[in-house]
Amino acid sequence: MRFALRLGLVLMVLTCAGCATRQRASQLDETLTNYAALIRWNEFAAASDYYDPELRETDPITRLDMERLEQFRVAGYDERSQSISPDGNRATQSVEIRLYNVHTMAERVIVDHQVWRYDPDAKRWWLTSGLPDVTAGH
Numbered sequence: 001m002r003f004a005l006r007l008g009l010v011l012m013v014l015t016c017a018g019c020a021t022r023q024r025a026s027q028l029d030e031t032l033t034n035y036a037a038l039i040r041w042n043e044f045a046a047a048s049d050y051y052d053p054e055l056r057e058t059d060p061i062t063r064l065d066m067e068r069l070e071q072f073r074v075a076g077y078d079e080r081s082q083s084i085s086p087d088g089n090r091a092t093q094s095v096e097i098r099l100y101n102v103h104t105m106a107e108r109v110i111v112d113h114q115v116w117r118y119d120p121d122a123k124r125w126w127l128t129s130g131l132p133d134v135t136a137g138h
Contacts, residue, residue: 021088027123031050032093032116035047036079050127068135069131069132069134075098079093092114093113093116096110097111099134112129113129
């Protein structure tokens with residue numbers, strides 16, 4: 001009888017852990033979808049709200065960074081790859097972003113390597129890699 005009770009308790013704990021992992025993965029999908037929509041619609045200031053608050057103190061997004069982004073319009077946003085750590089607390093995603101400069105009409109293609117961390121206190125995902133770097137390769 002005790003064995004069955006212990007087994008049931010262990011299975012319940014494992015099931016709850018699985019639920020938390022699935023919930024976290026679902027939150028990640030929602031976060032990535034919302035962030036992608038903001039980038040696609042050139043809402044860079046709103047996208048900056050996803051930037052990790054701990055990093056805002058040590059590595060803030062500068063006014064110059066935002067001005068550079070504002071010179072571009074997004075013509076395409078294609079997710080290439082995505083992975084999540086075994087513990088479910090870190091995720092990476094590579095995205096190809098096609099941009100054009102509003103002043104020169106020149107197109108540029110960059111690959112944005114995003115790194116995300118899960119914050120268990122806030123129960124949300126934060127971007128730790130910063131906004132797309134439109135100066136990449138230049």
